[in-house]
Amino acid sequence: MSELLERARTLLERAADGEQMEVYLSRGVETEVQAYQGGVENLSSSSSAEIGIRILIDGPQGARVGTAYAGSLDDEAIAEALENARDNAVFATEDEFVAFARPDGVAPVSLSLSDPTVSSTSMDDKVAMAIELEAMVRAGDSRIRQVDAANYSDYVSEAAIASTTGIVAAFDRSGSYLSVEVIASDGDEDQTGWGLSVGRAPGDLSIETAASDAIRRATRMLGAVKPGSSKGVAVFDPRTAATLWSIVGGALSGDAVVRGRSFFAGRLGEEVAASLVTLVDDPTDARHFSASAYDAEGLACRRNELITSGRLQQFVYDTVSGRRAGTSSTGNAVRGGVAGSPSAGCRALQVESGEYDQDEIFRRVGNGVFVESLTGVHSGVNPISGDFSVGITGLMIRDGVLAEPIREVTIASTLQRMLLDVLLVGNDVQWLPGTTAAQTIAVDNIALSGS
Amino acid sequence: MGAIILKDMPEALVPRDVVQRVLNESMGRGADFAEVFVEDRANASASLDQRRIQELSSGRSRGAGVRVVVGETTGFAHTTDLSESGLLTAATAAAAVARDGRAGVREVNLSDLRDYPSIADVSPSSVPKARKIELMMRADEIARSSADAISQVQVGLADSTRRFLVANSEGVFAADEQVRTRFAVSCVAVGDGGMQTGYRPLAATRGFEYLTTEAIEEAARGAANQAVTKLSARPAPSGDVPVVLAGGSGGILFHEACGHGLEADAIMKQASVYTGKVGQQVASPLVTLVDDGTMTGEWGYLAVDDEGRPGARNVLIENGILTDYMWDYLRARKEGRASSGNGRRQSYQHLPMVRMTNTYLLAGDSDADEIVAQTPRGVYVAQLGGGQVNTATGDFVFGATAAFMIENGRITTPLRDCNLIGNGPEILRRVDAVATDFSTTPGTCGKDGQQVAVGCGQATMRLSGITVGGTAS
Numbered sequence: 001m002s003e004l005l006e007r008a009r010t011l012l013e014r015a016a017d018g019e020q021m022e023v024y025l026s027r028g029v030e031t032e033v034q035a036y037q038g039g040v041e042n043l044s045s046s047s048s049a050e051i052g053i054r055i056l057i058d059g060p061q062g063a064r065v066g067t068a069y070a071g072s073l074d075d076e077a078i079a080e081a082l083e084n085a086r087d088n089a090v091f092a093t094e095d096e097f098v099a100f101a102r103p104d105g106v107a108p109v110s111l112s113l114s115d116p117t118v119s120s121t122s123m124d125d126k127v128a129m130a131i132e133l134e135a136m137v138r139a140g141d142s143r144i145r146q147v148d149a150a151n152y153s154d155y156v157s158e159a160a161i162a163s164t165t166g167i168v169a170a171f172d173r174s175g176s177y178l179s180v181e182v183i184a185s186d187g188d189e190d191q192t193g194w195g196l197s198v199g200r201a202p203g204d205l206s207i208e209t210a211a212s213d214a215i216r217r218a219t220r221m222l223g224a225v226k227p228g229s230s231k232g233v234a235v236f237d238p239r240t241a242a243t244l245w246s247i248v249g250g251a252l253s254g255d256a257v258v259r260g261r262s263f264f265a266g267r268l269g270e271e272v273a274a275s276l277v278t279l280v281d282d283p284t285d286a287r288h289f290s291a292s293a294y295d296a297e298g299l300a301c302r303r304n305e306l307i308t309s310g311r312l313q314q315f316v317y318d319t320v321s322g323r324r325a326g327t328s329s330t331g332n333a334v335r336g337g338v339a340g341s342p343s344a345g346c347r348a349l350q351v352e353s354g355e356y357d358q359d360e361i362f363r364r365v366g367n368g369v370f371v372e373s374l375t376g377v378h379s380g381v382n383p384i385s386g387d388f389s390v391g392i393t394g395l396m397i398r399d400g401v402l403a404e405p406i407r408e409v410t411i412a413s414t415l416q417r418m419l420l421d422v423l424l425v426g427n428d429v430q431w432l433p434g435t436t437a438a439q440t441i442a443v444d445n446i447a448l449s450g451s
Numbered sequence: 452m453g454a455i456i457l458k459d460m461p462e463a464l465v466p467r468d469v470v471q472r473v474l475n476e477s478m479g480r481g482a483d484f485a486e487v488f489v490e491d492r493a494n495a496s497a498s499l500d501q502r503r504i505q506e507l508s509s510g511r512s513r514g515a516g517v518r519v520v521v522g523e524t525t526g527f528a529h530t531t532d533l534s535e536s537g538l539l540t541a542a543t544a545a546a547a548v549a550r551d552g553r554a555g556v557r558e559v560n561l562s563d564l565r566d567y568p569s570i571a572d573v574s575p576s577s578v579p580k581a582r583k584i585e586l587m588m589r590a591d592e593i594a595r596s597s598a599d600a601i602s603q604v605q606v607g608l609a610d611s612t613r614r615f616l617v618a619n620s621e622g623v624f625a626a627d628e629q630v631r632t633r634f635a636v637s638c639v640a641v642g643d644g645g646m647q648t649g650y651r652p653l654a655a656t657r658g659f660e661y662l663t664t665e666a667i668e669e670a671a672r673g674a675a676n677q678a679v680t681k682l683s684a685r686p687a688p689s690g691d692v693p694v695v696l697a698g699g700s701g702g703i704l705f706h707e708a709c710g711h712g713l714e715a716d717a718i719m720k721q722a723s724v725y726t727g728k729v730g731q732q733v734a735s736p737l738v739t740l741v742d743d744g745t746m747t748g749e750w751g752y753l754a755v756d757d758e759g760r761p762g763a764r765n766v767l768i769e770n771g772i773l774t775d776y777m778w779d780y781l782r783a784r785k786e787g788r789a790s791s792g793n794g795r796r797q798s799y800q801h802l803p804m805v806r807m808t809n810t811y812l813l814a815g816d817s818d819a820d821e822i823v824a825q826t827p828r829g830v831y832v833a834q835l836g837g838g839q840v841n842t843a844t845g846d847f848v849f850g851a852t853a854a855f856m857i858e859n860g861r862i863t864t865p866l867r868d869c870n871l872i873g874n875g876p877e878i879l880r881r882v883d884a885v886a887t888d889f890s891t892t893p894g895t896c897g898k899d900g901q902q903v904a905v906g907c908g909q910a911t912m913r914l915s916g917i918t919v920g921g922t923a924s
Contacts, residue, residue, distance in 0.1 A: 039522075039524060040548065043548050045544055045547075046529045046544075048531065048800065067506055068508060068510065069511075070510065070512065071513060072531035074531075088580075092507060146721055146843075148722040183722060189844075190844055226918075260646075263646065375839040375841070376837075376848030376872075378837055379839070379850025382868050384646050385647050385648060385868065391846070449919065449921065
């Protein structure tokens with residue numbers, strides 16, 4: 001048993017009679033290197049540890065939960081958190097659906113998600129990667145005027161969840177990232193691009209991939225124009241498609257659905273998407289960077305098919321939203337660190353691949369707009385009403401191939417409509433950081449708003 | 452601003468002599484600058500949903516970040532161990548960037564402590580939890596009774612008390628206690644055409660006295676009315692149209708269109724369209740833009756920034772002419788000038804960088820109603836919901852969460868949510884009317900993964916044209 005889990009279980013002994021207790025401990029080490037002009041601009045290396053405690057009290061009308069957290073694992077901080085959690089529970093409204101997770105018999109898969117070479121790689125080697133990344137970008141194209149950030153970062157973390165309701169879970173993971181932001185200039189105007197490479201360890205990373213991606217994105221935007229308004233097909237690259245599927249995933253959260261805050265509410269069994277859309281959440285697939293054996297309540301993660309050939313199959317639930325919906329957890333509890341309480345969310349989302357590569361999608365679409373970046377997603381997408389309006393940069397698609405770059409335009413539709421209007425899904429899956437992997441997709445009936 | 456009290460030994464987070472030794476050690480290996488930032492933050496939040504108090508949460512985080520600058524390189528480490536040995540370990544880790552191997556210590560002369568007391572009248576921790584719940588229940592009741600169409604109400608209340616101590620090798624030694632209080636109401640209304648949402652935030656750098664019953668009732672009514680009004684909304688137009696921005700949240704336009712581009716870190720990397728434009732006309736003569744950390748009690752207020760520099764009122768654009776950028780310590784030092792009090796960080800776990808405080812457009816002399824009356828056709832944006840900018844190209848978006856058509860000089864049909872998009876330097880030239888009805892709005896600004904509280908403000912104003920990202924032609 002991990003030391004952290006041992007500690008979590010020991011803390012459960014402090015639970016008082018008549019209360020349930022859940023302890024979530026996490027600990028991590030992070031490194032970040034920023035290279036600039038051939039040297040190191042920032043170098044930061046830090047460790048942290050946190051604890052979240054939830055106390056549940058049963059009453060005649062249901063249970064009440066109180067939460068508290070602390071940014072250190074010293075005794076004083078833990079005692080204060082426990083006292084606060086206990087006091088906070090008193091003020092919640094009794095709720096028959098509120099409960100802690102209990103073991104449900106589903107066995108966790110065995111995943112190897114933490115790579116020891118993150119810790120064993122020397123700081124000098126990590127610094128060298130960031131510096132080489134910057135140098136490669138600067139040398140890669142004469143139009144690159146500036147590399148405003150060339151970063152290497154990594155983390156190793158471990159966590160443990162234990163509860164008096166029988167939950168015992170420990171998990172660890174590591175990650176390594178290279179990212180670079182560049183500015184290209186043709187003398188008249190500037191354009192930006194960014195590239196990244198992600199893995200579980202430094203050895204998984206490709207400096208070349210991050211550099212060439214950033215260069216290509218920035219340089220091919222040079223000469224961008226603001227097009228006129230029109231309506232037609234938008235092709236989303238894997239990065240922007242991942243953002244779209246993440247928004248859709250948010251609306252498939254059982255929490256949003258049971259609270260009447262999703263446009264999917266009440267639509268189980270209906271055709272909500274084009275028939276080529278099969279959307280799966282599968283954290284047990286180790287290729288996802290967000291893969292995990294356990295969810296944020298310590299239940300085993302599992303594969304859930306949410307949309308099958310366009311038909312809405314099921315939502316994802318944590319314990320409480322599952323009970324509210326008259327079903328049970330699908331192993332989809334998520335939390336924003338130890339400070340948050342669990343809610344239901346997709347953990348490793350992916351639409352099933354189609355048969356075409358990106359060039360073939362351009363050919364089949366013929367004319368449209370290729371979307372390479374989205375802005376204003378937080379301000380222009382409403383997952384309750386489904387209204388969708390975002391700024392984009394990208395290129396026009398003319399006669400089946402990429403044409404002139406475009407900027408200062410928005411695209412708009414509604415999420416409901418976009419799902420039904422999915423024309424093509426590519427075969428070019430990218431395993432991206434975050435909780436969604438994606439391929440190129442083509443979506444019809446998108447309003448492009450320009451000059 | 453509260454009076455500054457000079458004292459040598461407050462009930463400090465870390466004793467002066469320990470701070471002194473940690474700085475001496477940090478400077479020892481040939482550093483040019485060292486800083487210790489110690490923070491103790493207590494957060495409390497409560498949420499109401501579906502008529503139930505769902506959860507109360509309390510959090511405490513305490514720790515220190517040590518920064519060491521050697522030449523062009525910054526080393527940084529943080530720790531939760533505030534003992535002398537814990538701080539020295541962090542100092543050694545941060546100072547590892549100084550590679551010349553020189554051993555020893557260098558004596559730092561700390562000034563007297565400048566201790567900035569909290570301006571909160573009622574400390575949130577002194578307020579009974581039952582009182583907080585009572586306010587949330589009241590907001591729920593008001594919102595639900597506003598209209599039958601309201602199907603969901605969510606109410607959130609959060610407060611934080613953040614004490615910090617910052618000291619650096621130049622002798623700066625300052626402490627502050629910042630209390631922030633926030634309340635928000637979100638409503639969902641259901642109609643024939645689906646669901647719509649309404650939202651009203653209240654947020655200030657004040658204590659619990661800020662949350663009066665009247666204020667929360669008004670927020671609840673506002674959120675409910677907004678959701679109900681949008682039930683009859685039609686798709687927003689697409690293309691270039693004149694836009695009138697109501698006073699308050701319209702300030703987000705300036706935060707995005709030029710605020711971020713005037714931050715010295717972007718300027719010094721030539722990653723802003725405003726690089727090298729000081730003294731030039733960058734906006735309509737109607738635009739005078741100020742970033743002001745001294746607006747007492749505003750969401751972006753700070754008595755002292757996170758580098759120990761007092762908050763300041765800085766004029767960025769005066770009558771359309773760019774006068775200055777915003778600066779933190781590091782960027783200002785390279786230019787041989789003083790920080791403008793804009794060095795901020797999310798927590799002790801983060802490096803400070805240049806951030807806005809309260810950024811606003813000074814009021815003009817037009818009448819708000821007249822501006823609408825003199826707009827034959829356009830869009831009236833009553834509330835903005837955030838935005839985003841690419842400082843290098845100047846292209847930015849901001850979202851309208853409550854908007855209406857203007858037809859024949861009158862505000863008419865409500866519009867569905869949409870983003871508006873423009874290019875900063877172009878849009879600033881299109882400000883063709885500014886009214887007198889100045890007000891402010893709170894927001895959360897994210898930059899390089901760090902979130903800080905900021906304020907925005909302006910009076911009702913008009914843009915002669917900007918691209919509205921709707922679906923209607």
